[in-house]
Amino acid sequence: MRISDLKISKISRYYMVLLILGLMVFSISFAQETNIVAPANVRVFDTPNDGGKSLSVDWDLIPADTALNPNFIRYEIYRSGNPSGPFSNVGFILKGSNQYQDQTVLNHKKYYYYVQAAFKDTTAQSAVIGPGISIPQWFNIARINVLLATIILSVLVVWYIERAKKGEKLFIRRIAGIDAIDDAVGRATEMGRPILFSFGLGVITDVVTIAALSILGKIAKKSAEYQTKLLVPNNDPIVMAAAQETVKQSYIEAGRPDMYNENNIPFLTSDQFGYAAGVDGIMLRERPGAVFWQGYFYAESLIMAETGHSIGAIQIAGTTAVTQLPFFIAACDYTLIGEEMYAASCYLNPDPQMLGSLKGEDASKAIIVGIFTIIVIIATAGFLLVKPMPIINKIFETLVSWFTAK
Amino acid sequence: MILHILGTWIAAGLTIAIFSFLYKDNPFYKFAEHLYVGVSAGFGVIYVWAFDLKPMLVDRFISEHGVERWILLVPAILGILMLTRWTEKYAYISRLPIAFTVGIGAGLGITGSVQGFLLPQMQATLLPLTTINNVILVIGVVTTILYFYFSHEFKGASNIILRVAIVFIMVSFGASFGYTVMARISLLIGRMFFLLSDWLHII
Incomplete structure (x- = not known):
């Protein structure tokens, strides 16, 4: 005998479906409510590549941090200058994120943190971590591509200015x-x-x-x-x-x-x-x-x-x-x-500075067009030969990533 | 209430006075123009004091300590040097802050342009020529760059590059023109709505 053979009215079927769905939602929310755990692997570190006065805190997302779980609300960040406290709240991050930048710290001073997962009715607090010390950086290594491009442009401009100063006829x-x-x-x-x-x-x-x-x-x-x-x-x-x-x-x-x-x-x-x-x-x-x-x-x-x-x-x-x-x-x-x-x-x-600057820019444009030509050829080859030679695609992706400005 | 009505009538009168320029120059437009220029210049003075000088120089000089306090003397002195323009004998000193500002602007402009325009635009254009969109994009960018290449005289066959580039440039300008005109129409609608609704209560 199959279920479809049972003589159940349409309304009864709807009730059954609703009952099953209700049970599913209840079991999910029950499972989530029992998942009240504190954030783990909390780290504090100096925010990289910045001018100081900033510490970053990150952690692993807790299992209850899901879009469907209304019970979990946010992560709250607490800070103190002493590992034994007292701690004060410095901010919060909504669920789904696992990093916070505290930009209210002083340079060269030790700070301790803990992250608190805030649920509707309760909270779960991580272990205290630290110390974190904020130090300003002299150099932003994430922008090394900007430095390189600026150096190339500057060298070209200076080189052409010197040529113009020597009286060379530069065509415009x-x-x-x-x-x-x-x-x-x-x-x-x-x-x-x-x-x-x-x-x-x-x-x-x-x-x-x-x-x-x-x-x-x-x-x-x-x-x-x-x-x-x-x-x-x-x-x-x-x-x-x-x-x-x-x-x-x-x-x-x-x-x-x-x-x-x-x-x-x-x-x-x-x-x-x-x-x-x-x-x-x-x-x-x-x-x-x-x-x-x-x-x-x-x-x-x-x-x-x-x-x-x-x-x-x-x-x-x-x-x-x-x-x-x-x-x-x-x-x-x-x-x-x-x-x-x-x-x-x-x-x-047309003094040497002006002329040299323009010629330097022109040389940069020629280099840019050259880069376009080479990389577009690699990209097209990488797309067409993606199966026999996947390395071409890898080379293309590496080259393109270099142009990412941070 | 009376002040509100008075304000509406003054605003409506000045709006019509400015619109009268569409016919030709007239005393009403001249009055509105001089009032506008004068009031905005006066407002500018207050704005510079309230949002620049006081919070960024005076207040910070009082609240900061150590190097961060005394470093504020540099912009203050540069600003004072600008006032030497009032004296014929020492007017040349005002060139120092001007040169400083121009130098800072040009220096920051280079890295800002490389980071904000050059690299992101290059990255967005490095595409495989596998779709019509990509082909159009790459050709458009390369020919447009070459249009602004001044070290070569484009003659004969190479002149085609400039012709292709100018098509791309003009299409871009046409789109921008239409987009901005629509924005201006919305500004006109705003003023007309003010006249017909707030002032005349017709709509």
Whole structure:
């Protein structure tokens, strides 16, 4: 006789299924409740590769630490400067994790810990472990790949700078936007209108702002030669100071220090849209014939570039802000895309440092393309020959892991 | 309550004054613009004092001890040196803090870029050429890098690399453009909602 042959009503069958499920849940939860054990293998150690003031504690997850077990809640970490206590709670970690970083310790001082598993109704405490001593590290070995890449880049740059210093002719291809700079200054002069230059919201520590300063120097020199007024409204006071120095130097080099007027390079405001409103107002009242947007820009880029377009100015933009480049491309006459700006500043001011830096970067790019080619070939071969030659895949995985930035 | 209504009317009036720029430059826009620039500059001064100078320099100088206290004199002196710009004779001294800041920025920028951009992007591009996606990705990255290679004049056949690269770059910009326009539309909706709801109570 089979169970299906028994004459049991449908409702009775549902009751039976529910009863069986209930028994299963009860037996699981009973088993879990009886699994109240303290965390084992607790370790305390100095957090590696850090600047100190941090100790790490880890342990083995307890058997009751499962997603389905509502009885177990979290791990609580207790600390003391003495193995016999008193201990105080320094933090907790939710279940599923087995490591805690205590960043409230002092360097070179001994600390003792225990980890407490907190259940709904009870707790289970591990043995006291320690001492752990926090020591700052001078060197982060996890970032050795960053060091190596930086050294390679630096050596290439220095090598090319030295070559440029010796007078070697280093070739840089011409970029379309560079010719437009001279044309724009000339156009503003012919129209009897001023030139406006903006760094956007970049600060002096942005490399793009430093490149823009170089471009400003060239434009300032041209404007001094043509005796055209140059306006540089600023968003950052330090950038303003650097811009004033750059323009002053260019005017001296052009033999027109008398033309320099500090009031033409003012600080407007540090507020993003306040700055945009101020620059728009200057453009509407001064009506510059040429506008240069060189630096780092955010959402204000289109507001300002559209105003420049509406007053009929020739506009040349250059930025590394990827999200703003499309707006400049749409609204400006010429746009220096990303690194073209660095190339432009180098082309306009070809001193050995600038030239060497650009050539060094180019050499780095050539190396990167070479690395891509080799590793992609290995990866493809590894994929195609995964069964006969699994070692190729291993080599690929090892190579890729080297590029992990920590 | 009255203050709230007054605030709403001032905000609505200033919003309309700024929007009036869409027609042409006018005295209302000029007023709103100067007010905005002035208020934000004043706010900036308070912000620098309340969130930079006081907590990071003054308060820490009082609370810290030993080296961590006296090291704060370095940024303080560099900051004071910036004030020499007010004097014509000693203005050149202000170049020291500027040079210091530029140097720090450039130095940190190199390691930051290598760690934050270069290595992760390289890792993400090292893929086997076994799917169409991977092929497009690798070709796009390699040609785009070569587009920014300035030591070689791309002529004739090699010019194809630049043409392919500019297609990838423009597709990327197009996507970014559309995405950002949508974000701007949401900002416009926010202001229109303020005018129609908070001010006029139409919706």
